[in-house]
Amino acid sequence: xxxxxxxxxxxxxxxxxxxxxxxxxxxxxxxxxxxxxxxxxxxxxxxxxxxxxxxxxxxxxxxxxxxxxxxxxxxxxxxxxxxxxxxxxxxxxxxxxxxxxxxxxxxxxxxxxxxxxxxxxxxxxxxxxxxxxxxxxxxxxxxxxxxxxxxxxxxxxxxxxxxxxxxxxxxxxxxxxxxxxxxxxxxxxxxxxxxxxxxxxxxxxxxxxxxxxxxxxxxxxxxxxxxxxxxxxxxxxxxxxxxxxxxxxxxxxxxxxxxxxxxxxxxxxxxxxxxxxxxxxxxxxxxxxxxxxxxxxxxxxxxxxxxxxxxxxxxxxxxxxxxxxxxxxxxxxxxxxxxxxxxxxxxxxxxxxxxxxxxxxxxxxxxxxxxxxxxxxxxxxxxxxxxxxxxxxxxxxxxxxxxxxxxxxxxxxxxxxxxxxxxxxxxxxxxxxxxxxxxxxxxxxxxxxxxxxxxxxxx
Amino acid sequence: xxxxxxxxxxxxxxxxxxxxxxxxxxxxxxxxxxxxxxxxxxxxxxxxxxxxxxxxxxxxxxxxxxxxxxxxxxxxxxxxxxxxxxxxxxxxx
Numbered sequence: 001x002x003x004x005x006x007x008x009x010x011x012x013x014x015x016x017x018x019x020x021x022x023x024x025x026x027x028x029x030x031x032x033x034x035x036x037x038x039x040x041x042x043x044x045x046x047x048x049x050x051x052x053x054x055x056x057x058x059x060x061x062x063x064x065x066x067x068x069x070x071x072x073x074x075x076x077x078x079x080x081x082x083x084x085x086x087x088x089x090x091x092x093x094x095x096x097x098x099x100x101x102x103x104x105x106x107x108x109x110x111x112x113x114x115x116x117x118x119x120x121x122x123x124x125x126x127x128x129x130x131x132x133x134x135x136x137x138x139x140x141x142x143x144x145x146x147x148x149x150x151x152x153x154x155x156x157x158x159x160x161x162x163x164x165x166x167x168x169x170x171x172x173x174x175x176x177x178x179x180x181x182x183x184x185x186x187x188x189x190x191x192x193x194x195x196x197x198x199x200x201x202x203x204x205x206x207x208x209x210x211x212x213x214x215x216x217x218x219x220x221x222x223x224x225x226x227x228x229x230x231x232x233x234x235x236x237x238x239x240x241x242x243x244x245x246x247x248x249x250x251x252x253x254x255x256x257x258x259x260x261x262x263x264x265x266x267x268x269x270x271x272x273x274x275x276x277x278x279x280x281x282x283x284x285x286x287x288x289x290x291x292x293x294x295x296x297x298x299x300x301x302x303x304x305x306x307x308x309x310x311x312x313x314x315x316x317x318x319x320x321x322x323x324x325x326x327x328x329x330x331x332x333x334x335x336x337x338x339x340x341x342x343x344x345x346x347x348x349x350x351x352x353x354x355x356x357x358x359x360x361x362x363x364x365x366x367x368x369x370x371x372x373x374x375x376x377x378x379x380x381x382x383x384x385x386x387x388x389x390x391x392x393x394x395x396x397x398x399x400x401x402x403x404x405x406x407x408x409x410x411x412x413x414x415x416x417x418x419x420x421x422x423x424x425x426x427x428x429x430x431x432x433x434x435x436x437x438x439x440x441x442x443x444x445x446x447x448x449x450x451x452x453x454x455x456x457x458x459x
Numbered sequence: 460x461x462x463x464x465x466x467x468x469x470x471x472x473x474x475x476x477x478x479x480x481x482x483x484x485x486x487x488x489x490x491x492x493x494x495x496x497x498x499x500x501x502x503x504x505x506x507x508x509x510x511x512x513x514x515x516x517x518x519x520x521x522x523x524x525x526x527x528x529x530x531x532x533x534x535x536x537x538x539x540x541x542x543x544x545x546x547x548x549x550x551x552x
Binding site for chain 2: 039118119121123124129130131132134277279281282
């Protein structure tokens with residue numbers, strides 16, 4: 001009998017965010033010896049510390065301010081309104097503290113998981129080096145996440161900028177801000193700062209905001225943001241920045257036209273790049289510029305090494321990361337005949353602007369790319385009773401089906417779209433027809449009635 | 460580079476301390492072998508050593524293969540022919 005090698009751990013997880021911690025806990029609960037390595041100053045990953053959670057807290061504060069400003073329209077006098085942003089940040093800090101990330105190490109240890117702090121680097125396929133010490137493991141899970149992509153703008157490093165990590169820690173509002181990048185992160189921060197009366201200009205290199213979403217969704221989002229006071233420049237590249245006293249001057253180009261904009265602060269939200277600099281080559285793990293390649297079981301090209309979360313894709317959401325981590329955890333602890341496979345066809349996508357933008361499944365263009373002629377149903381939210389009672393009209397629902405009427409994709413712009421989208425996610429997950437949704441009674445007066453109307457309008 | 464000792468795991472699995480001079484010399488020699496001038500070779504070697512050390516900064520221990528791989532990636536920008544020779548030196552010689 002060959003001697004079985006002895007490892008320090010059964011599973012070593014690199015990254016303590018959603019992609020890592022779900023599997024770590026699953027495997028530890030199954031009685032295996034687990035360690036988590038993380039080099040970030042705080043455990044728990046981006047979501048609770050610098051991303052989803054703090055931004056939603058700031059958006060909630062911004063929502064209250066917006067509603068207070070609009071209150072006289074509803075017969076409520078508020079007197080003079082004032083934003084004390086220091087206290088807004090205190091609220092954000094309270095929300096972050098309630099996630100418990102400050103006690104994450106204690107939590108992991110309680111569950112029998114060792115926490116190792118530092119940068120992990122594979123020395124060979126069963127060994128990583130962290131802070132000068134080596135650790136071996138029988139299996140690994142890589143959940144190293146992503147880092148900000150900083151576009152090649154001349155002198156940007158010298159002039160300085162902030163990213164989402166610093167933007168959630170801002171203690172004093174700048175007078176004006178240029179946001180570079182019109183994806184979900186850029187749009188959310190533009191909404192936050194614009195609501196708090198910062199003069200915001202949003203630059204996007206592509207022809208529309210939220211470029212992965214339906215064109216109607218992107219166009220309406222742009223129109224709504226402009227109506228709220230954000231200046232949106234699409235098809236625009238920021239080429240150079242320079243200092244002018246305490247201000248920053250951006251030189252940009254839209255087609256053949258050039259322009260200049262002076263702002264107090266620059267926020268870069270131009271996308272993320274996978275963190276793959278951990279010696280993957282030494283472990284035989286294949287990757288490319290999009291991230292680590294895995295099969296549907298979250299297994300990399302090295303069979304004992306799994307990967308999950310943003311470093312894998314195809315989406316960079318907390319809910320996708322934890323879903324993949326759950327699958328990896330299952331597959332690490334179980335025999336292959338009990339393995340689970342990842343399925344992304346009904347993953348909801350939400351952008352928490354005002355009103356929210358949410359989508360699921362395929363866009364109309366993606367359906368056509370698959371050689372399917374789609375049927376489309378749309379409904380403006382102004383058609384439903386809730387729009388009247390709420391005094392809010394800007395929004396829509398779009399449903400994309402195949403010729404038989406099975407729902408393949410959907411997009412919503414509406415207050416609470418992030419909640420509404422799950423009805424359509426269920427429909428896609430269980431292969432429902434649009435008429436099954438349109439024949440179902442929806443409560444009056446709710447925004448969800450717009451889903452019923454859109455499904456009834458599928459042609 | 461920060462005042463931390465970096466360890467390089469060699470192909471035979473033994474470990475050596477990172478030696479900037481060895482990396483510099485191997486880059487310089489690859490450049491000279493493809494008929495770069497002394498000045499060019501020095502400039503390229505200095506720049507690539509700097510870039511490799513920036514990459515090495517947060518790490519304590521890497522493999523010699525890592526160093527070759529990262530240096531080769533940077534060679535593509537400065538002198539691909541010398542980079543080819545640098546990368547394949549052991550298998551050619």
